[in-house]
Amino acid sequence: MGVGEMSPAIQDYVKAIYFLTASAEAVSTNVLARRLGTSQPAVSKMLKLLARRGWVSHNPYRGASLTETGTAAALEVIRHHRLLECYLSEHL
Helix, strand or coil: CCHHHCCHHHHHHHHHHHHHCCCCCCECHHHHHHHHCCCHHHHHHHHHHHHHCCCEEEECCCEEEECHHHHHHHHHHHHHHHHHHHHHHHHC
8 A cells, every 4th residue: 555545644653653663662642642631542443454454563551562564664655755855845
């Protein structure tokens, strides 16, 4: 699934999990909710969706981390966002 096929919310989640797991093995729903400015139940619901798609390994009460597929998706999102930033900064 390419970046264009991901909803903006999914892009935000995989990107946030990628950056937050740089300093920890897994990210709690509480930390993710604060980072994304949303509620813990909304985070739990999205983590279940991402786990069904195979992008996240989620253990309730222990946190979530990206799978290899999820890491690849997060890196693709980050790459596309940076390309857009470069384009906009050069042409505006």
